Amino acid sequence: MPDNESSFSGTAPAPEARGRGGKPKRGTAPDKRERILRAAIKVFARKGFFAARVSEIAKAAGVADGTIYLYFKNKDDVLVSLFDDRMRKLLAALREEAARDDATERKLTRIIELQLGLLEGHRDLAEVITVNLRQSTRLLKQYAAPLFVEYLEVIASVVAEGQRAGAIREDIHPLLTARALWGALDGIALTWALGGAEPGGLTRAARELATTLLDGMRRRPAVGA
Amino acid sequence: MPDNESSFSGTAPAPEARGRGGKPKRGTAPDKRERILRAAIKVFARKGFFAARVSEIAKAAGVADGTIYLYFKNKDDVLVSLFDDRMRKLLAALREEAARDDATERKLTRIIELQLGLLEGHRDLAEVITVNLRQSTRLLKQYAAPLFVEYLEVIASVVAEGQRAGAIREDIHPLLTARALWGALDGIALTWALGGAEPGGLTRAARELATTLLDGMRRRPAVGA
Amino acid sequence: MPDNESSFSGTAPAPEARGRGGKPKRGTAPDKRERILRAAIKVFARKGFFAARVSEIAKAAGVADGTIYLYFKNKDDVLVSLFDDRMRKLLAALREEAARDDATERKLTRIIELQLGLLEGHRDLAEVITVNLRQSTRLLKQYAAPLFVEYLEVIASVVAEGQRAGAIREDIHPLLTARALWGALDGIALTWALGGAEPGGLTRAARELATTLLDGMRRRPAVGA
Amino acid sequence: MPDNESSFSGTAPAPEARGRGGKPKRGTAPDKRERILRAAIKVFARKGFFAARVSEIAKAAGVADGTIYLYFKNKDDVLVSLFDDRMRKLLAALREEAARDDATERKLTRIIELQLGLLEGHRDLAEVITVNLRQSTRLLKQYAAPLFVEYLEVIASVVAEGQRAGAIREDIHPLLTARALWGALDGIALTWALGGAEPGGLTRAARELATTLLDGMRRRPAVGA
DNA sequence: CATGAATGAGTATTCATTCAT
DNA sequence: TATGAATGAATACTCATTCAT
Numbered sequence: 001m002p003d004n005e006s007s008f009s010g011t012a013p014a015p016e017a018r019g020r021g022g023k024p025k026r027g028t029a030p031d032k033r034e035r036i037l038r039a040a041i042k043v044f045a046r047k048g049f050f051a052a053r054v055s056e057i058a059k060a061a062g063v064a065d066g067t068i069y070l071y072f073k074n075k076d077d078v079l080v081s082l083f084d085d086r087m088r089k090l091l092a093a094l095r096e097e098a099a100r101d102d103a104t105e106r107k108l109t110r111i112i113e114l115q116l117g118l119l120e121g122h123r124d125l126a127e128v129i130t131v132n133l134r135q136s137t138r139l140l141k142q143y144a145a146p147l148f149v150e151y152l153e154v155i156a157s158v159v160a161e162g163q164r165a166g167a168i169r170e171d172i173h174p175l176l177t178a179r180a181l182w183g184a185l186d187g188i189a190l191t192w193a194l195g196g197a198e199p200g201g202l203t204r205a206a207r208e209l210a211t212t213l214l215d216g217m218r219r220r221p222a223v224g225a
Numbered sequence: 226m227p228d229n230e231s232s233f234s235g236t237a238p239a240p241e242a243r244g245r246g247g248k249p250k251r252g253t254a255p256d257k258r259e260r261i262l263r264a265a266i267k268v269f270a271r272k273g274f275f276a277a278r279v280s281e282i283a284k285a286a287g288v289a290d291g292t293i294y295l296y297f298k299n300k301d302d303v304l305v306s307l308f309d310d311r312m313r314k315l316l317a318a319l320r321e322e323a324a325r326d327d328a329t330e331r332k333l334t335r336i337i338e339l340q341l342g343l344l345e346g347h348r349d350l351a352e353v354i355t356v357n358l359r360q361s362t363r364l365l366k367q368y369a370a371p372l373f374v375e376y377l378e379v380i381a382s383v384v385a386e387g388q389r390a391g392a393i394r395e396d397i398h399p400l401l402t403a404r405a406l407w408g409a410l411d412g413i414a415l416t417w418a419l420g421g422a423e424p425g426g427l428t429r430a431a432r433e434l435a436t437t438l439l440d441g442m443r444r445r446p447a448v449g450a
Numbered sequence: 451m452p453d454n455e456s457s458f459s460g461t462a463p464a465p466e467a468r469g470r471g472g473k474p475k476r477g478t479a480p481d482k483r484e485r486i487l488r489a490a491i492k493v494f495a496r497k498g499f500f501a502a503r504v505s506e507i508a509k510a511a512g513v514a515d516g517t518i519y520l521y522f523k524n525k526d527d528v529l530v531s532l533f534d535d536r537m538r539k540l541l542a543a544l545r546e547e548a549a550r551d552d553a554t555e556r557k558l559t560r561i562i563e564l565q566l567g568l569l570e571g572h573r574d575l576a577e578v579i580t581v582n583l584r585q586s587t588r589l590l591k592q593y594a595a596p597l598f599v600e601y602l603e604v605i606a607s608v609v610a611e612g613q614r615a616g617a618i619r620e621d622i623h624p625l626l627t628a629r630a631l632w633g634a635l636d637g638i639a640l641t642w643a644l645g646g647a648e649p650g651g652l653t654r655a656a657r658e659l660a661t662t663l664l665d666g667m668r669r670r671p672a673v674g675a
Numbered sequence: 676m677p678d679n680e681s682s683f684s685g686t687a688p689a690p691e692a693r694g695r696g697g698k699p700k701r702g703t704a705p706d707k708r709e710r711i712l713r714a715a716i717k718v719f720a721r722k723g724f725f726a727a728r729v730s731e732i733a734k735a736a737g738v739a740d741g742t743i744y745l746y747f748k749n750k751d752d753v754l755v756s757l758f759d760d761r762m763r764k765l766l767a768a769l770r771e772e773a774a775r776d777d778a779t780e781r782k783l784t785r786i787i788e789l790q791l792g793l794l795e796g797h798r799d800l801a802e803v804i805t806v807n808l809r810q811s812t813r814l815l816k817q818y819a820a821p822l823f824v825e826y827l828e829v830i831a832s833v834v835a836e837g838q839r840a841g842a843i844r845e846d847i848h849p850l851l852t853a854r855a856l857w858g859a860l861d862g863i864a865l866t867w868a869l870g871g872a873e874p875g876g877l878t879r880a881a882r883e884l885a886t887t888l889l890d891g892m893r894r895r896p897a898v899g900a
Numbered sequence: 901c902a903t904g905a906a907t908g909a910g911t912a913t914t915c916a917t918t919c920a921t
Numbered sequence: 922t923a924t925g926a927a928t929g930a931a932t933a934c935t936c937a938t939t940c941a942t
Contacts, residue, residue: 032901048363050275054937055904064903066939075937134359138273141419152416173433176413180434183412184405191377191404194366208398209405216440257927279912289928294913482922498811500725504916505925514924516918525916584809586723591869602866623883629866630859630884637858638851641827644816658848659855666891707906729933739907744934 033071036061037085040078045124049079049135080143083133086125087147090118094154104162105218109210111155115185116206123197130190152178159217169219177217184209258296261286262310265303270349274304274360305368308358311350312372315343319379329387330443334435336380337410341431344414348422355415377403384442393442402442409434483521486511487535490528495574499529499585526586530593533583536575537597540568544604554612555668559660561605565635566656573647580640602628609667619669627667634659708746711736712760715753720799724754724810751811755818758808761800762822765793769829779837780893784885786830787860791881794864798872805865827853834892844894852892859884 039061043052054075058065072078097110119126134140155178162168188205192198264286268277279300283290297303322335344351359365380403387393413430417423489511493502504525508515522528547560569576584590605628612618638655642648714736718727729750733740747753772785794801809815830853837843863880867873 048360050360051363053935058904065937066903067901069938070901131359131365134356135273135275138276140356145419169437171433172437176430176433177437179413179416179430180409180437183410183415184408187408187411188401188404190408194370205401205404208396208401212394212397212402212405212442213438216437216442283929290912290930291914291928292926295926300912498813500810501813503914508925515916516924517922519917520922581809581815584806585725588723588726590806595869619887621883622887626863626880626883627887629863629880630887633859633862633865634855635858636862638854640858641854644820655851655854658846658851662844662847662852662855662891663888664891666887666889733908740909740933741907741935742905745905750933 032061032063032067036063036068036071036078037082040082041124041128044079044082044132045127049132076139079132079135080139082128083144084147086129087144087151090115091147091150091154093118094151098154098158104158104165104167105214107158108162108214111158112181112185112210112213113203113206116189116202119189119193120200120202123193126189126193126197130186130193152182155181162217167219168217172217181213184213257286257288257292261288261293261296261303262307265307266349266353269304269307269357270352274357301364304353304357304360305364307353308369309372311354312369312376315340316372316375316379318343319376323379323383329383329390329392330439332383333387333439336383337406337435337438338428338431340410341414341427344418345425345427348418351414351418351422355411355418377407380406387442397442406438409438482511482513482517486513486518486521486528487532490532491574491578494529494532494582495577499582526589529582529586530589532578533594534597536579537594537601540565541597541600541604543568544601548604548608554608554615554617555664557608558612558664558667561608562631562635562660562663563653563656566639566652569639569643570650570652573643576639576643576647580636580643602632605631612667617669618667622667631663634663707736707738707742711738711743711746711753712757715757716799716803719754719757719807720802724807751814754803754807754811755814757803758819759822761804762819762826765790766822766825766829768793769826773829773833779833779840779842780889782833783830783837783889786833787856787885787888788878788881790860791864791877794868795875795877798868801864801868801872805861805868827857830856837892842894843892847892856888859888 036057040052040057043057043060046052047056054068055065057078058068061068068078072081093114094111097107097114100107100110102110119129133144152175156174159168159172159174159177163170163172163174188209189202192201192205261282265277265282268282268285271277272281277300279293280290282303283293286293293303297306318339319336322332322339325332325335327335344354358369377400381399384393384397384399384402388395388397388399413434414427417426417430486507490502490507493507493510496502497506504518505515507528508518511518518528522531543564544561547557547564550557550560552560569579583594602625606624609618609622609624609627613620613622613624638659639652642651642655711732715727715732718732718735721727722731727750729743730740732753733743736743743753747756768789769786772782772789775782775785777785794804808819827850831849834843834847834849834852838845838847838849863884864877867876867880
């Protein structure tokens, strides 16, 4: 089971990841920016991006309304930063996995486990990622797309590598497979988040899904021959 | 290829389908309600649900702002009705397919083709279905969920039937598979809509996906025996 | 007890009183205009002029929305016509009373009884007259004022006549008295309408008020001299 | 003549009177809430409650539209607060008068002078109190009624006290008298406000009315004996 | 850095009125 | 006369953002 779950959910300050919008802070507050992001996850999950009020996020974070604008350009930027932060962490984890010297099947299994495992226990985050991100077509196209493409490429590269190694059927389209895999994971996470979000649900789903998919992708050693 | 594509996208007036909100009108306009729905698809796809202005929809439909409120309770109701209308048509098609006396694999293949084929050539509708529907968590939970559950159950029942018939592996979870399948289709449609929406892209994707998935789900006749 | 109560409340067609807005009607409907006016009294009383919807009045009158505009210029005109109609009837009754060859005290007593008696049993009308009429400052100033002045003058003339006849004190200002008398009657009617509107309440109030006021206005025959 | 006239019309900030809706503000503006209320009096008097635009009130008060909603729940609340504020001041003045150790006649005279004197010179306020308050039946019944009942009870108690002291006739109904008295004062103020609002008009009217009414209520010491 | 009072642009919705039938 | 579907002007209210303190 992935142990970087908590870091993904934002416990670690991870100052090196502050690529956008963050301003240098003195040591006064531990990390006000992170506090705001976590408050935003809660509020976005509960109300949705558009219905969420900046003042609510501020209140949930225990800061004044205006303070949010010291750390983020505007409300959009809060959502984008949220996605950006968490997605970068996921990407880093996926890349690390992809770089391992493992069998392709093992890698894909780990990737599936990783992604669903990250959300397991973080229903709010899952809801934000699966639902809220689509709330602004503009945000989706403008900011999410690039990272998303990176994500798909990591998966696709693992598939392609597997094909070169002879472990995966040649007639499979790597990028299409990546799209379908992401969709399947997203769909499972969505129904899990909107439904009961039962503990262990995602972990179990990850395992079953991996088995089925990999069986479909595996190159058959001349069946019946 | 499904030939009811156009009816799904709303070409046919289909007055008998006026289940919700519609009021009986005199024969003045052929079908003003349908005109509004189609205008809404365009505007929602271009701007997103929240950024879409009711007045824009009215203008695109060639009616006065107030007229929209003769056919729909409010802006939310337009989106919900849209989903409701189109989803019911998809469901009917899926059920018909599921009821056929075909092999399970054939049925699943047809279902995948049906769903992606319906969106092929209707980029706007695809974008509304894959993106806009998630714009309001409330709408999603309240209205979309029930129909969505019906959808999942149709797929799951086909899978379960295949298991009973010995065509599909026993260790597969029908409902989870349905969720993953829907997610994969949704993900493919989303990336297609947000990307180039190249002609034939969905149709091709449907075929490839079907092949891969079904291979993974198929019961192996004692490999190597 | 006044016996023209019912005519005041609009039972009689009173075609001669149709001074404003009314259009000649064929004998088709008994009196659609009157039906609309009575419906308006009900709706105005229940909702107030501004909150009252034209469509509600139409529905209460059993006609189509558009029909109202065949009999009245607009919504304002309905309220104005209402006041005009009823006020003219009251004025006619008051004038008749004032012209009688009675003692001044008797006349004033009758006037008080007449006015409150007219409203007794017509709570809706009472509420419209005491409350709704003031809902539009413009209406009040523009339309109600002239009739209202006529009303005050009838009262004032009776008072002045009483002074000339030596029945009423010389130091009383007739017009001020008329204003106060109307105010008192209006205030009593208002509290009656907004309160329980208990049967007989107005009639009883009329008698008591008359006694008190007249005692105050009566010329004392050299008390103690 | 009452010297608290100006305080009634709102000249004094009277921060202690901020019973409803007001939020504590920093010392920026002297009293923004009061400024809004006074602007509202002007606009309501000129246009009537319904025709008055919130933006007009804001402009007249020299604040932004939104600022009004920092001090009042909505437009209704502005009118209600207006009435509430001013009525409480009147009630306090009346109660003080009623509590004095004076003869009943003197008290009633003072009460009449007080009430009309308060409006003298404040035509706008007079118009709001006599006209606008009745513009919303709901407001009238819900908010004004309780304070109004208190008002009537103060008057009625003075009358009843006079009866016990033998100064006022036994056959007079205290509460009815209060209703009539209020109505008379209201009627006089209304006609004054809608008419020329000539200076001194109300003061003069107060004196004459007091004389007449009190004469009618006074217990006669065995006339002719 | 932090605050939160003040701002004012922006829009869904209503409903009086019209007019083709 | 009568209808009622269609119109579209008109406005209270919200809330992201700013900036004086």
